[in-house]
Amino acid sequence: MDRPLLNHRLAAFGTTIFAEMSALAQRTGSINLGQGFPDTDGPEEVREAAVRALRDGRGNQYPPGPGVPELRAAVAAHQQRFYGHLGLSYDPDTEVLVTAGATEAIAASLLALLEPGDEVIALEPYYDSYAACIAMAGGRRVPVTLRPSAETGTYHLDLDELRDAITDDTRLILLNTPHNPTGTVLSRDELAAVAALAVERDLLVITDEVYEHLVFEGEHLPLASFPGMRERTVTIGSAGKTFSFTGWKVGWVTAAPALITAVRSAKQFLTYVSAGPFQYAVAEALALPDSYFTGLRDDLRAKRDILAAGLADAGFGVYRPAGTYFITTDIRPLGAELSHEGDGFAFCRSLPERAGVVAIPNAVFYDHQDQGAPFVRFAFCKSVSVLEEAAGRLKRL
Numbered sequence: 001m002d003r004p005l006l007n008h009r010l011a012a013f014g015t016t017i018f019a020e021m022s023a024l025a026q027r028t029g030s031i032n033l034g035q036g037f038p039d040t041d042g043p044e045e046v047r048e049a050a051v052r053a054l055r056d057g058r059g060n061q062y063p064p065g066p067g068v069p070e071l072r073a074a075v076a077a078h079q080q081r082f083y084g085h086l087g088l089s090y091d092p093d094t095e096v097l098v099t100a101g102a103t104e105a106i107a108a109s110l111l112a113l114l115e116p117g118d119e120v121i122a123l124e125p126y127y128d129s130y131a132a133c134i135a136m137a138g139g140r141r142v143p144v145t146l147r148p149s150a151e152t153g154t155y156h157l158d159l160d161e162l163r164d165a166i167t168d169d170t171r172l173i174l175l176n177t178p179h180n181p182t183g184t185v186l187s188r189d190e191l192a193a194v195a196a197l198a199v200e201r202d203l204l205v206i207t208d209e210v211y212e213h214l215v216f217e218g219e220h221l222p223l224a225s226f227p228g229m230r231e232r233t234v235t236i237g238s239a240g241k242t243f244s245f246t247g248w249k250v251g252w253v254t255a256a257p258a259l260i261t262a263v264r265s266a267k268q269f270l271t272y273v274s275a276g277p278f279q280y281a282v283a284e285a286l287a288l289p290d291s292y293f294t295g296l297r298d299d300l301r302a303k304r305d306i307l308a309a310g311l312a313d314a315g316f317g318v319y320r321p322a323g324t325y326f327i328t329t330d331i332r333p334l335g336a337e338l339s340h341e342g343d344g345f346a347f348c349r350s351l352p353e354r355a356g357v358v359a360i361p362n363a364v365f366y367d368h369q370d371q372g373a374p375f376v377r378f379a380f381c382k383s384v385s386v387l388e389e390a391a392g393r394l395k396r397l
Helices: 017-028 044-055 069-086 101-113 128-136 159-165 188-200 239-243 257-267 276-285 290-314 344-355 384-395
Strands: 096-099 119-124 140-145 147-149 154-156 170-176 204-208 233-238 251-254 317-319 326-330 375-379
Touching (some): 069 096, 069 276, 101 170, 101 233, 128 140, 140 159, 233 239, 251 257, 290 317, 290 326, 290 384
Parallel strands (some): 119 170, 204 233
8 A cells, every 4th residue: 555554644743752761661670750640649538539439330331421510510619719719610510521631631622623724822842742633633833932041940931922923824822831841830921911912813722731739839820810711711620640640531621611512522522431430539639628739739849859959960951840740951061972962862762771760852842853952851750769769870970
């Protein structure tokens, strides 16, 4: 057969870097600081809630398409609890949709809202599924690059660049804050500027807010709470990062009824439904006391500091994240030979043999891969002993 089997929209993607590097970690017995999953389970009471649901026969058959009522009510209550003071609330029956994790929520939203040829602005570097989902929907990705500052040790958004990227073909902005992989938390002023642009140019916005409870500096402000944004914003959340049960794949969308109807129209032909018993458990998890959420944040902040110090001691340039699971580093300070002259791919593929640690090259998150070439991402959502061991191994570089 002469015709390629994989359609042209997906031909450029191949196997994800996460699969490649996780396989490399397993093959070499290295510490996997590449993929963002915790090495311990979340709260015992949440796990027991899942077991109880299984035993009671709740969710063992197909749950309702929009999600079980208990979880939809819990998501609405969560939004009211944490963001009601910003004027944000949702109707659990018409404005909440449960999905198979945030990745399906992103895919369903893009498939529902894009026509072929529509432009989507995404902050670069971006989570790799964004590019694939935009391609599957027939859209055209327009990156706006977050740029590192060696002086501040952080990344920043150029609002003029964002404005200049918008054209008559722009349909929506795909926003991620707290941002993976850079750990950037957009400020109130930055979000207000994004909201003003969306209103001015009549754009939709999809906001990926799965790290909403992992903000170490600053505050998380849902874009939907800004003037003019409630009716044009699709907000995506997830249980995986907040409760450390990434394998359960329970996510959700909150939005105005018309947007929820659109996203559900696409979602029903993807998984239709999933994770029945886990939905009941996540409903209970969302009602945990404030001490759980602050404890999670404080624990991850301490782990961030352990790994950041270890990476700095090993000679990396460290960009200190304000949120998420991840630290971005510059490998060039290690020297030309150790850093493979700033080639993050070569560095990450050789690191397991040289130090017994796996990381992710940031270049995979860029359209302009040269801009991400010298940067490497490490995950710190691991136990303290693992992070200390990894820091010790890296110092031998």
